[in-house]
Amino acid sequence: MTTLIKLEIIRALRNKKFLFFSVIYPPALYLIIAGGADSKPIPGMKLDMALYFMVSMATLGALTAVLMGNSERIAKERETGWVRQLRLTALPGRGYVAAKMASAATVSLPSILLVMIVAAAVKGVRLEAWQWISIAAGTWLGSFVFAALGVAIGYLATGDAVRPITILCYFGLALLGGLWMPLTSLPQWAQNIAEWLPTHAYTALGTAVEAGGAPHVKDMAILAGYLLVFAGGAAWLYRKDTRKA
Template sequence: MTTLVRLEIVRTLRNRKYLLFSVLYPALMYFFFINAYGTGKLAGGLPVKTYFMVSMATFGAVGSVLTGSAQRISLERKSGWTRQLRLTALPGRAYTVAKIAAGAVTTLPAILVVFAVGASQGVRLDAGQWAGLAAALWLGSFVFAALGVAFGYAAAPDSVQTIVMIAYMAMALFGGTWFPVTGTLEKIARFNPVYLYNQLAAFTRPGHSLDLVAVAGLAGFLVVFTAAATALYRRDTRQA
């Protein structure tokens, strides 16, 4: 399993599309949003630059792991690679865990690059907040890694990219990635894993601490998505 994780990470980091769309694109979008919204503060006292630093970091992380995992798995299914892996001693559960772990590791560059850009633009957090925020967003990305694996086995190889992109953009749109959600929309957004993911940064706001409701919600989504990924992998095994 360790070997598979290492190979998956190396393959992803060598992918130029990954570097462009998951690492550089969110950083460029960050500049767009801070210029569009100005340099003031949003409701709750959170500076615009801090809010969009977090939302673009989560945007890059979710995009990296969700689309990357689903597309790689769909291609492996189409080429017969997963069928070959089943002939090895690697258990199905270990394969699923390896895919999730490898996907989550590749979210770190997307997060750290946007953080570096945010710091260069004047975002000020203490050392503990920077470390805590990076850890929270990285751990939260495991949820979407599991969802990406599930999508990879749920959808047909020819349609997986379209399905993932629609789901990804819908979750981002109503999850506070492009703009703060308030009122009725916020109540609905609490059932959206992307909204909960963005809420992990709540402790950076004046007078706030870590949102334990968001943590619990994401933990629940992780269990559900991992179980779904495992079940779909087994279904694919029976159909092979």
């Protein structure tokens, strides 16, 4: 499994388009959105635009890396027969799913760190050392939830359908999760839905630390629940796909 993880990381690093959208695009978008914003607190929150969008763009970069990259790559591997070849090895199904999740989450780390570096260097974001470490660690660990979702979509959809399905999930989760704009600017019904979405809980891990507190138990429980559902669904779809082969 370790060999497969290394192989997946190398393949991702060689994909220039993937690196642009998952590593370069989030910090660039952060500068566009928060670059001209003032330091006044966001209505209904204790954070200003620079702080809020530092976390939201870091999570967006991680989401792009683990969801967009994973789903399309797996769908293509199924069509080309690569997954069928892996089944001839001693690698178990759970090992394949775990390797895909781990490799995707590992590649997401540069995006998270780069957004934080840009926020500190360009926007003058200043936090305590424990806050920087906690935000980076929480954002990285939370990306495993969406890495599992990417694996599930990759086995659920065909090569032609995987991209529109992934894009729909990506933009829907990003918008309602508060990644593009604070939830306080959305209608109340959208805020009520967002409270139970994994992207909102994901972003809330970092914003809670920025505000000087600890992540809320509810948000961590929501993420843990989605991780079990997505990982379990990915494993079931893998076994189902194996029986078809």
